[in-house]
Amino acid sequence: MSKHQQKPASFLERLIFNNRPAVIVLCVLISAFLFYQAAQVRPQTSFEKMIPLGHPYIQKMLEHRNDLANLGNTVRISVEAVDGDIFSKEYMETLRQINDEVFYIPGVDRSGLKSLWSPSVRWTEVTEQGFSGGEVIPQTYDGSPASLEELRDNVLKSGQIGRLVGNNFKSSIIDVPLLESYPDPKDQGKLVPLDYQKFSHELEEKIRDKYQAQNPNVKIHIIGFAKKVGDLIDGLLGVALFFAVAIGITFVLLLWFTRCFKSALAVVCTTLIAVIWQLGLLKTLGFGLDPYSMLVPFLVFAIGISHGVQKINGIAIASGEATDSLSAARMAFRQLFIPGLVALLSDAVGFVTLLLIDIGVIRELAIGASMGVAVIILTNLILLPVMISYIGISKKAVKISREDAVRDHPFWRLISNFAHPVVAPVSVVIAIVALVGGVWYGQNLKIGDLDQGAPELRPDSRYNLDNDFVIRNYSTSSDVLVIMVKTAAEGCSTYQTLSAMDQLSWTLENTPGVQSAISMVTVSRQVIKGMNEGSLKWETLSRNQDVLNNSIARADGLYNADCSVAPLLVFLNDHKAETLSRVVAEAESFIKENNKEGLEFILAAGNAGIEAATNEVIDQSETTMLLAVYAAVGLMCLITFRSIAATLCVMLPLVLTSVLGNALMAYMGIGVKVATLPVIALGVGIGVDYGIYIYSRLETYLRQGLSLQEAYFETLKSTGKAVLFTGVCLAIGVATWIFSAIKFQADMGLMLTFMFLWNMFGAIWLLPALARFLINPEKLRNKASA
Template identity: 25%
Template structure:
């Protein structure tokens, strides 16, 4: 095996010009695909496509409309109330503008100014009329204004719903279509805010389209943060190496790998969601990390031999296999994300898996590029490996960890991490843990607007839908309407702190029944006789118009729904809503003689499905990442012991990561799960390079302690350089990033890298010395001996 590898490495070094040109040619072809990249947030890609709730939502969306992208727009005044011509005209104009947008389901738009918002009036001679509440124009006279107030505040459907109970705010609810351009709709919504806000009027907008718009708005700020981070890396590399080789080679190779990765995304036409930008930078950072390790080794070899060709060969021969192992293990960390039945995760597995695979090219490319850059041997800060202060510090840390007191300290620390981490991991929750959006900072306008709407109205952009489907005209069955009504009352009683209101055809039926009984509030209920109920609802459908009622009931009267509005979709509240909803049917059949009820639709149903999928899959993903790393390490070192030794410390890192998320109240989501899963294997390459160096050093001393300390002194220096190069730029996100998610993930990943760096200098040396694994001695590789056996590498 060694002989064949020696020949291959020698051949690559002899043909390094051809190798470099071939890679650059392939990179140029791939880079053309970058302009073909799609950067969109696609709603269906964020949720488990195979979940029963999502299939249910899709089936009934074809009947009632709605894409799970609700939008709530509040118009609020500071002084007085909204019942004046100027404010009501604003509400009317906003409603009309929105209804004309191509991205909106017009029939699902509700406000006091829509034609579908009705009031029932009793006229002379027993005539009943159903008229629009405030359509087509606001009232002009004081009498009309007083009548509008009475019609709103005397109606439970409208009081607190589309108008706040204090009369100082009005609400416009609508549903956006699927796969809309969020940047475009965000601009329209921001223009709406600018146009209608004034000194006394504020406009507050929440909902998924607005949230995605805000995230899109940070795109260039995120790129600026990434650019500053890259600049920080360059500066740190220059300070660390004090030469062009150490600064240019890692960045140049990372640019090549990045071009290959982004080009693959463009040519494959796989959507590259803006939600993945943070992960893209992580991949780029890992490329720099691996390249720094290899560059450090090249400089070490050049300082030792003074010959660029021999230094290139030494580095390729020593670092290529560890580099391939590191790339393979990290690629596995992304590939296992594909087991989640979420399109975004599956796309992530493919594109990031390929991108990570390009790191394997760094083994030969970095030394080749280094060989073409000027490097003065006499001016190198460290002419021999292990003579600098950082090298001595890394050796000192390893020496302490294997000493009498240090050994006990490390074991005690590991024990505490296992005990504390195990408990904290059990506290980790799935989903969003706070109202508003955890992606944005608490003081962001979106989260403030969410708080305003929740505190002002009995409605929101978060809704749960109960569907009914049966035979033709079966909706007239009193059991259907009674079940809807009792379901609504059950949730209001069970969830008083988060229940807002409900909408269905029941409200129109109750209004009509009350009017038929001279406005007596005792009759604000539905008839229990089927023929009476059918007549009542038939009159409503005929008068209001079936088009205006399509969001509640279909044309054949086979399907109907009731929508419950709640305050938010936080993890704890989703659990409560689900328990309350299914608790209602615990003693009631979901099937009737003519049809069946179905849970759970709406945005809440979609979030429930997502949380269930994440809860079921995240442990499997973490376990599979560890298993994949274990298998790769076993294959690479041809030792089960090596697999165990390299994988076990990663479990500790995982515990620390999940403990941090638990303490900081960060839930597992589509955004955070990939970071946490990839974070499991972030530091495995550190240990791989350490173990590989041990195999090289063992023939020189035949002593495990000397071997481990020498490896810690030499490779440890590169590990610390690498760690600093990544930790500081990532940590800077916490202070620079506008997105809370980006800031938290920057701190999270820097903490993981620092943890793995310390683990590599403490836990791994201790394990190597205690276990004295045979694979270190059995497959020991003497690089100098390999050079003798290999053909000449000079070109």
């Protein structure tokens, strides 16, 4: 027995193992309650949870939410005529039915619903008698050839071509603004939050499936935040399948590793209990599962398996020296509880740093992951050894463990050369070269989305195909940046205001990545031209206030009730990070020079404005979060080992992993965004486990007087095989995500696979090389003898 194993039992050890029945009963009672709670967990999210509410852009957008009609959370339904164009009786009737069907879907802001059938969609023309106009679809419409010809004329005069009507006249759009919460008629008008998954299913069943089956000449395309989130939730329900596959793979590998069915089953069961407890606690605290935190249960399972393997490995080794299973469990608990506790606390503290990011879904992910780590302390560090103390480990596993303890392993002897005085400097030089190369290539890493459409989904997903259709067939894209122009009441129509808006529009329209810009200026110029016989030389702003007042009277929806806020809509080619940065920089430069008392340009609303704000928050938070993760994990290691050298041995391989992870993301074209940012913290948090377990055992052998290489060989024989097994096992399990229909899950699977493997390899390869330069074995031996 090692000197560490011969220490007297601590109070916690005596409390647990002297009251094993009470521990089991307590866990059963907790499980019964949390299992019930976990069964009620449902996928849920909200628009506001996905955006950085503390960012000035978002705060201004919410402040003026009532002044920005249809510029928030909207869905666009494009109804395409497969053969012919939209000017047919059958198409227009189908469009009317879809418009009416959508109107009654719960969660739709019915006052803002807009399509060709909406009375607010009007046409205007200039005649000898002045302006005339009316509804695009008049009250006299009856589907006859004459009325269809009238409809065609009205559409041409409406200014809706490229907006509500496709450029090729083969499709039209229904704009569907949504409410974050709405009165539930089934529950006495009580406000209920919008269920994105249910809403998405209603769009599929009541709109797409129903009307495409009813009219084969119609094809329906649906885009918008709510539809994207609904598709994400549907796709992420496939996580359950990947989770089951991961459990199966893990169990088979555990059987191979432990050679004991009982202990393999105990590890899997206690880890699944931890997952259920985590889900139950989420429900108890009022949280649900959103598209991004649905991956947390697997991370909890991964961390639990990691620590469970270490426990079983420790108990198997101790069984070779102990007289019974209880003694073996206590010996392993005595040796591994503190390293395991430190590793888990480091995980938890690392996850908590995600709270620094002001985005609701990331903060909920941090809370969920931290709770998961907390319950692993109870299930895998306490409940598992108590269970093994009852059921024991098979004689075959104990026999193999005893044989492994005495025989010379050629593989581990080879790996121990990483601590050799000649090999260690080479390893450090390779690590430095890799670090420099990773930092250099990692400069190509971008913040935000790098592709059109929804990068969270596959390029060939139905949503992205729908989005591509809208981009190709309409002049105004679905990526809209809204700049709010704020004045005193009745001040938005002054020449000073309109002239400044005109200058900003011109500046942005000449910025790469911008399709067009629309504001009340656009309408004013057209109306003034119309009032002057359509002469192009009059297509400008008048300095006569009466003319200006008359010209904006038809700019419905482009200013608020008291003419104090007017939105300027900037339609972008896409929402790629570089496009948003370029356009926002131009806008901010103009705003800095032109804002004055009584005239204020405010960024930003629209989905592109929200994306720009999110990118800024992530850009500002990434470095802070990473530094906080390393500071927290480093502090935990420093408190535990009371050695700066030991802390560096554990931390530096993690730093290399983070740098190479960023380089891999840059190479794979994966941007840093809401979906991928947490992976950085998760990778560090989970990876520190390997280093802590290896160093704690290495230090034990060094204190016994062994040389560094021999001490590392003994470490590999005991803990090293568990670390190697855990890294490979978890990487295989998470690699299944790469085949997910959801691209961001596949991206996370790729990144986590890399981090699991590289953290494991870094701990085995680089830690002993660093120890050769940083650790003084003689000093450790002197401390041990003292």
